[in-house]
Amino acid sequence: xxxxxxxxxxxxxxxxxxxxxxxxxxxxxxxxxxxxxxxxxxxxxxxxxxxxxxxxxxxxxxxxxxxxxxxxxxxxxxxxxxxxxxxxxxxxxxxxxxxxxxxxxxxxxxxxxxxxxxxxxxxxxxxxxxxxxxxxxxxxxxxxxxxxxxxxxxxxxxxxxxxxxxxxxxxxxxxxxxxxxxxxxxxxxxxxxxxxxxxxxxxxxxxxxxxxxxxxxxxxxxxxxxxxxxxxxxxxxxxxxxxxxxxxxxxxxxxxxxxxxxxxxxxxxxxxxxxxxxxxxxxxxxxxxxxxxxxxxxxxxxxxxxxxxxxxxxxxxxxxxxxxxxxxxxxxxx
Numbered sequence: 001x002x003x004x005x006x007x008x009x010x011x012x013x014x015x016x017x018x019x020x021x022x023x024x025x026x027x028x029x030x031x032x033x034x035x036x037x038x039x040x041x042x043x044x045x046x047x048x049x050x051x052x053x054x055x056x057x058x059x060x061x062x063x064x065x066x067x068x069x070x071x072x073x074x075x076x077x078x079x080x081x082x083x084x085x086x087x088x089x090x091x092x093x094x095x096x097x098x099x100x101x102x103x104x105x106x107x108x109x110x111x112x113x114x115x116x117x118x119x120x121x122x123x124x125x126x127x128x129x130x131x132x133x134x135x136x137x138x139x140x141x142x143x144x145x146x147x148x149x150x151x152x153x154x155x156x157x158x159x160x161x162x163x164x165x166x167x168x169x170x171x172x173x174x175x176x177x178x179x180x181x182x183x184x185x186x187x188x189x190x191x192x193x194x195x196x197x198x199x200x201x202x203x204x205x206x207x208x209x210x211x212x213x214x215x216x217x218x219x220x221x222x223x224x225x226x227x228x229x230x231x232x233x234x235x236x237x238x239x240x241x242x243x244x245x246x247x248x249x250x251x252x253x254x255x256x257x258x259x260x261x262x263x264x265x266x267x268x269x270x271x272x273x274x275x276x277x278x279x280x281x282x283x284x285x286x287x288x289x290x291x292x293x294x295x296x297x298x299x300x301x302x303x304x305x306x307x308x309x310x311x312x313x314x315x316x317x318x319x320x321x322x323x324x325x326x327x328x329x330x331x332x333x334x
Contacts, residue, residue: 002253003124003216005246007131011123012110019108023099030097036090043083044097050076121214128211132204132219141204143175150326163323167198170319174202178209181256181288186317188283191292193321196328199292203258206290215255222275223265225251229274252281255288262293263303272305279311291316 003011034041050072084094101107103119110120148171151164159166177184191199203219211217228251231244251257259278265271282289293300297318301309 002255003128004131004218004250004254007124007127007216010127011120014123014127015108015110015120018102022102026097026099033087033090033092033097037086040083040086043079043086047076047079047083050079125211125214128217129208132207132211132217135219135221136200136204136207141201142208143171143178143205146171146198146201146205150329151323156322159322166320166322170198170202170321173317173319174206178206179213181210181213181215187286187288188316189290190297190312190316190318191290191321192296192318193294194325195294196325197321197323198326199321200260203260203290203292207256207258210256217256217258218250218254219258219260220251221260221264222262225259225278226265226271226274229277230270233270251278252285253287256290257282257287258290258292260292262291263295263299267303272308276305276308276311279308279315283311283315289316296320 080094087094087096103117106112106117106119108119110117116124148164148167151162151167153162153164155162156166173186174189177186177189191203193199207217207219228244228247231241232248235241235244257278262275279289291312295303297309297313300312
């Protein structure tokens with residue numbers, strides 16, 4: 001799950017900041033407790049001393065180490081009981097002043113060996129959704145809020161079904177694609193249809209669900225993506241070129257790339273080459289991609305190179321959107 005470096009950095013900073021705040025909170029609580037019960041501070045120092053004594057007793061030569069260890073342990077237990085009584089009198093549990101990590105699995109480091117811990121992964125997911133929200137309206141965009149009733153039940157000319165009947169099938173595929181990500185038979189989707197029919201909404205639903213399940217997701221428009229590929233090639237020695245290399249690396253390596261509005265860009269030989277590189281690299285590395293476009297598959301074949309049309313037609317599952325403009329229907333219902 002190769003999260004973007006900026007997302008990982010922000011998530012790690014949040015983890016460190018939360019850990020620091022927790023330690024400071026415990027320290028403030030400890031200071032107040034010591035002020036209210038000075039004997040408590042003495043007990044803590046003595047307990048630390050008996051712990052060191054326990055180790056020394058275990059290593060002692062000559063006299064019986066077993067007897068020495070037992071004596072030190074009994075002293076420690078006596079001090080712990082007195083400490084618990086003092087804390088209880090203040091309404092605090094025995095471990096109230098202990099510096100316990102929020103995550104017992106990684107002890108707030110974010111990593112279990114070479115594996116990212118679930119606590120850091122959860123923060124990465126939150127940061128990723130925040131990043132996605134800059135381009136996608138994820139506020140109310142979810143499969144639960146999708147409104148199928150906006151689609152007509154009247155048979156649509158030339159389609160053999162109604163917009164609602166078609167949308168029920170499209171919705172089911174998108175829902176299963178997102179919730180069963182990495183286990184679903186379909187790896188790539190091509191969402192095709194006129195504007196205002198729900199392509200971006202369902203793309204946002206997919207992005208949210210896949211991201212919440214712990215996978216790295218990148219969403220961007222075709223125009224922005226191809227401009228980054230162009231900057232990577234022609235501005236390679238500049239700062240913009242370096243940033244473009246980082247961006248294109250994100251497009252190529254994320255678990256799910258959502259490329260929106262294919263066909264809205266100025267199509268040139270370079271954009272065709274960049275699109276083929278992107279599609280081919282992700283197919284070879286078995287990474288998932290969702291492409292949405294106002295163009296039909298036939299129009300894609302006419303506009304782009306035959307290799308692109310062939311890859312799209314053969315490696316992507318096509319979902320067609322048709323019916324009345326939902327944006328206009330929603331506006332008229334206000």
